[in-house]
Amino acid sequence: MFIILxxxxxxxxxxxxxxxxxxxxxxxxxxxxxxxxxxxxLRILTDELKDIMDxxxxxxxxxxxxxxxxxxxxxIGISKPSHEDxxx
Amino acid sequence: MFIILxxxxxxxxxxxxxxxxxxxxxxxxxxxxxxxxxxxxLRILTDELKDIMDxxxxxxxxxxxxxxxxxxxxxIGISKPSHEDxxx
Numbered sequence: 001m002f003i004i005l006x007x008x009x010x011x012x013x014x015x016x017x018x019x020x021x022x023x024x025x026x027x028x029x030x031x032x033x034x035x036x037x038x039x040x041x042l043r044i045l046t047d048e049l050k051d052i053m054d055x056x057x058x059x060x061x062x063x064x065x066x067x068x069x070x071x072x073x074x075x076i077g078i079s080k081p082s083h084e085d086x087x088x
Numbered sequence: 089m090f091i092i093l094x095x096x097x098x099x100x101x102x103x104x105x106x107x108x109x110x111x112x113x114x115x116x117x118x119x120x121x122x123x124x125x126x127x128x129x130l131r132i133l134t135d136e137l138k139d140i141m142d143x144x145x146x147x148x149x150x151x152x153x154x155x156x157x158x159x160x161x162x163x164i165g166i167s168k169p170s171h172e173d174x175x176x
Binding site: 006 | 092094096116117118119120134137138141142143144145146147148149150151152153159160161162163164165166167
């Protein structure tokens with residue numbers, strides 16, 4: 001399946017969120033990842049995120065799509081910061 | 089069509105982004121909006137965003153879907169801040 005994952009996390013945990021998501025998905029914007037993922041890997045990813053997040057402070061939205069067929073993405077402005085290492 | 093709009097904007101402009109998007113879409117997370125929108129309104133929205141954004145600093149991603157049929161959204165942690173007026 002194809003997913004778009006967006007998180008809103010406390011500054012203290014943003015780096016851990018980023019590194020965890022990056023193992024399974026493609027970074028497309030500051031707190032936005034997307035990509036194809038299996039049901040099993042999505043479960044592992046969400047478990048890992050639950051381990052690092054504070055569910056009273058942080059928020060994760062996962063949009064799941066069976067197919068990319070009906071999907072189109074437009075981008076305005078800069079693409080994600082080119083120097084990822086500057087940030088993480 | 090159904091869209092998911094995610095922005096990453098300079099702190100100085102976040103409030104304007106929020107108020108502009110809120111006219112057309114539903115706020116679901118810190119810098120994430122979603123909802124049904126016509127092609128014409130999407131053009132108006134993107135033009136309004138282009139007027140307020142600095143395309144060298146800010147970024148907007150718009151995921152467009154012809155149908156919500158293949159779409160499912162999971163949420164972990166808090167939903168968007170309940171007191172919207174506290175923030176905007």
